[in-house]
Amino acid sequence: MMISSARRPKPVRLPPPRSAAAEFRRIALPVLPEAAAAVLPVGDPPVCPPGPLSAAFADPFTPHKILNHFDRLRQFVDGQLVFPITVEVDPTNVCNHRCTWCVSEQSHTGESLGLACFQSLMRELRQCEVRSIVLKGGGEPTVHPHFVQMLDAAHDAQLSVGLITNGSMPRAGSREKTLQRCEWVRISLDAATPQTHRQIHGTGDFARILQNVAYLTGNARRTMVGLNFVAEARNFHEMARFAQLARSLGAAYVTIRCVFDAARPLSSDLRDAMRQEAVAAKQIEDGRFRVFLGNFTDRYLAASPSDAVPYPRCLGPNLIGIVGGDANVYACCFLRGNPAFSFGNINQRSFGEIWRSGRRQEVMNAVYAGKCNRVCAGGLTTNRYNHYNEILNYLCAEDKPHAEFA
Ligand code: SF4
DSSP states (O other): OOOOOSSOOOOOOOSOOOOGGGSOOOOOOOOOOHHHHHTSOOSSOOOSSOSOOOGGGOOTTOGGGGGGGHHHHHHHHTTOOOOOSEEEEOSBSOOSOOOTTOTTGGGOSSOBOOHHHHHHHHHHHHHTTOOEEEEOOSSOGGGSTTHHHHHHHHHHTTOEEEEEEOSOOOSTTHHHHHHHHOSEEEEEOOOSSHHHHHHHHSOSOHHHHHHHHHHHHHHOSSOEEEEEEEEOTTTGGGHHHHHHHHHHTTOSEEEEEEOOOTTSOOOHHHHHHHHHHHHHHHTTOBTTBEEEEOSOSHHHHTOOTTSOOSSSSOOGGGTEEEEOTTSEEESSGGGTTOGGGEEEETTTSOHHHHHHSHHHHHHHHHHHTTTTTTTTOTTTSOOHHHHHHHHHHHHHOSOOTTTTOO
16 A cells, blocks of 8 residues: 655755855856847847757657756755656566576565556656656566556656566557557567577577567557667677668667676677677667677676776666566665665555655665676676766766857
């Protein structure tokens, strides 16, 4: 049962307070002398910006998307409490695949969110001005018995929805509802053949997943459908074939990344072979199909745990909320299932109360101090927290030389 907060507690100030000297410099605009002002033309001021550009320039993949939320970044940097822009929700910790390298394997502990709990969460997120949710795992979202109703609940709360799935979609009506309710869906396929898929995912449902992908791409009106591939020693040779398969199925894009284990770095031969395959996959790109290569550079492939992290504090979790299938709100997706990094449980308190709580501040202070042990291999992988961390750490810096320049 959800408990609503009647009073709004005093906001927690984030990040840790800066000194007065550290306040952002306010830039005074020069005042024109009267004589100079007199010669300026009189009339309508110039229109700025000069009208909207075609939608073709609004790339949904740009990392600059975060700038659409600059109001929230500014509030955060000014020390105000901000709610997340996106909340990632695991409907369940149950998964029907057995991927050997799955980052969520530790959280496959069998819990699921109840439908009433999920519906209540959606309403709370809306109240907290969260703008979007991503259904992911944890477990496999589409195995939840109320997956279809969950999509309706998110829609009713006017939240934009993305879905990350293994594509199995075992519940009746899942494909149709996904196309009605989701802005985008990304299917983790990781193979171009049933044999390799079985090796990686431990299941025999490759053909069924391809049928689901074809249904989604063939009937999508606004939902962008993409496929994901995590390359490792057993499947990397199928990268180019995978890109071809995705294009032939009508997918809009593929993302191809390399599995990352800093403790067991790949041999240089394997790295070279992977890079060649990645280049071949990139050739499949055309005007309507894109191939994104995540981390096929030396910075990532040859990284070591002793490499310095390129930012002082992990601030990104302030912009992304994580709700696990066990109903706990976690600091980041890599810390799911770790009670030391849980802010609280939505079966006991509302999401808003949890986000405003002293417990969240306490956990985030531990994160800022690096006590999460950076299990994401922060700075060495291409996870999105890195991008947000670079922006937020810069904006939060006390003294920014040349900040007055554009
Ligand atoms: S450093 Fe990595 S593991 Fe730690 S909170 Fe940030 S994203 Fe999560």
